[in-house]
Amino acid sequence: MSASGVRHADRARGRLWPDLAQRDSVLEELMDDPDCDPRRLAATYRRFDLVNRAVSGWGGVYRAHVRPRLRALGRPARVLDLGCGGGDVVVRLAGLASRDGLDVEWVGADPDPRALEAARERERPGVRFVSRGSAQLLADGERFDLVLSNHVLHHLDTAQLRSFAADSxxxxxxxxxxxxxxxxRLAYGLYAVGVTPLAPGTFLRTDGLRSIRRSYRADELARTLGEPWRVATPAPFRVLAIAEGQADRD
Ligand SMILES: C[S@@+](CC[C@H](N)C(=O)[O-])C[C@H]1O[C@@H](n2cnc3c(N)ncnc32)[C@H](O)[C@@H]1O
Incomplete structure (x- = not known):
């Protein structure tokens, strides 16, 4: 595989651009290799902050979905970022909620100790990080008001995706x-250009492009998750899978 993530098969067909009509569920990201370069991985987790701010649209999701739910509780809340990676998304959400005067305990959880090492550098009052996956949190008896994730779904195979969704x-x-x-295709082209200044010393270029190839379109994700999930498109190049939680329900 070349650094741009364009496969041999695509090159053989004379394509400089991969075929994005079909989701590529086989392509692996460099960061998912347990033996990948630890320095590049740590740099990647740290720089996710800038990428997530540019592409992930959590400001809008916070205003449309997170803040109204937190306000509706009318009491202190617990919120979980599942697969928090370097922890920047949960820290950003904590800042937004704090500015809105909301009382929230924020937890970032990730089973990968390499992610946790980067996340713990961002620990602050009201935000803590735990080395746990979704199934372990459930077995521990943990429960939260809101559960969210960013950029986890496309990393998982179908069975893992369904367990992750059910656990959440x-x-x-x-x-x-x-x-x-x-x-x-447009997301792929814009990312290929836009990531260039951020990519040196990280996996951001290769893995970002592979992530786009592994990611779902809204209808595909809705079909794969099934009822009761619904999939919104809250911003350009984004999907948001939404379902009501089941904790503490008879
Ligand atoms: C690309 S990272 C995304 C990190 C971060 N959320 C972000 O947006 O930058 C995907 C993360 O999901 C985590 N993950 C995979 N399966 C998980 C599970 N069942 N429970 C919790 N985390 C999981 C992985 O360890 C990995 O750190």
Missing amino acids: RALARSVVLHADIARS
């Missing part, structure tokens, strides 16, 4: 929000 609903009393990239 079982962990949440209120709503679950899983945000991810929506696959498109």
